[in-house]
Amino acid sequence: SAVISQKPSRDICQRGTSLTIQCQVDSQVTMMFWYRQQPGQSLTLIATANQGSEATYESGFVIDKFPISRPNLTFSTLTVSNMSPEDSSIYLCSVSHGTGFINEQFFGPGTRLTVL
Amino acid sequence: AQKVTQAQTEISVVEKEDVTLDCVYETRDTTYYLFWYKQPPSGELVFLIRRNSFDEQNEISGRYSWNFQKSTSSFNFTITASQVVDSAVYFCALSESWGNTPLVFGKGTRLSVIA
Numbered sequence: 001s002a003v004i005s006q007k008p009s010r011d012i013c014q015r016g017t018s019l020t021i022q023c024q025v026d027s028q029v030t031m032m033f034w035y036r037q038q039p040g041q042s043l044t045l046i047a048t049a050n051q052g053s054e055a056t057y058e059s060g061f062v063i064d065k066f067p068i069s070r071p072n073l074t075f076s077t078l079t080v081s082n083m084s085p086e087d088s089s090i091y092l093c094s095v096s097h098g099t100g101f102i103n104e105q106f107f108g109p110g111t112r113l114t115v116l
Numbered sequence: 117a118q119k120v121t122q123a124q125t126e127i128s129v130v131e132k133e134d135v136t137l138d139c140v141y142e143t144r145d146t147t148y149y150l151f152w153y154k155q156p157p158s159g160e161l162v163f164l165i166r167r168n169s170f171d172e173q174n175e176i177s178g179r180y181s182w183n184f185q186k187s188t189s190s191f192n193f194t195i196t197a198s199q200v201v202d203s204a205v206y207f208c209a210l211s212e213s214w215g216n217t218p219l220v221f222g223k224g225t226r227l228s229v230i231a
Contacts, residue, residue, distance in 0.1 A: 030216055031216045035218075042207065042221045042222065042223045042224050043207070043221045044221075045218050045219075045220075048218060090159055094218070096211075096217060096218070104166065105151065105163075105166075105209075105211065106163075107160075107161040107163075109159075109160045110159050110160060110161075112159060
């Protein structure tokens with residue numbers, strides 16, 4: 001299994017500012033995923049982060065707005081840049097352990113962001 | 117392309133009633149995984165079950181049971197004798213292939229259990 005922690009757990013920010021969310025895993029994982037959950041909505045994948053390479057972004061998400069770092073196999077950050085109220089969401093970090101028939105998905109507790 | 121449909125947006129039941137949450141999925145892969153998660157008001161995602169596409173056996177865990185039918189591309193979730201603590205948003209999700217792939221989530225079903 002994998003235990004994931006995220007910092008901060010919640011924050012209230014002013015529009016136009018940026019926030020960096022940290023994701024720490026207690027074991028080495030190849031791939032990490034960042035999801036966004038807007039209020040009352042489902043989870044949407046923002047990007048996939050491999051260690052040592054550029055993150056891969058889903059349609060509708062761009063690196064300038066959501067830059068991601070993945071410096072090692074246990075850590076990643078997601079920055080929400082130039083924030084607007086529409087960025088108010090829960091941001092979740094996730095990891096996948098997959099070998100053979102096993103595909104386990106673990107989620108962090110989420111970062112609840114409110115932009116004023 | 118992958119898609120998960122949870123047609124029930126909100127369900128309200130009285131405590132001790134049984135309730136079934138529907139999930140229909142679409143995928144071109146022959147190997148895939150299906151998941152159910154619970155999201156209580158606190159916001160964290162609670163893992164409930166994972167099922168791979170080769171295992172069509174139904175599963176029961178306490179008051180929870182799951183019915184996986186590949187013929188209808190459905191993976192339904194039943195709560196027996198519902199309790200107020202079951203009130204939450206429930207998500208069905210799909211992961212194609214195996215290993216290191218993200219999930220595609222349905223829109224979720226909000227379940228309210230009334231005492």
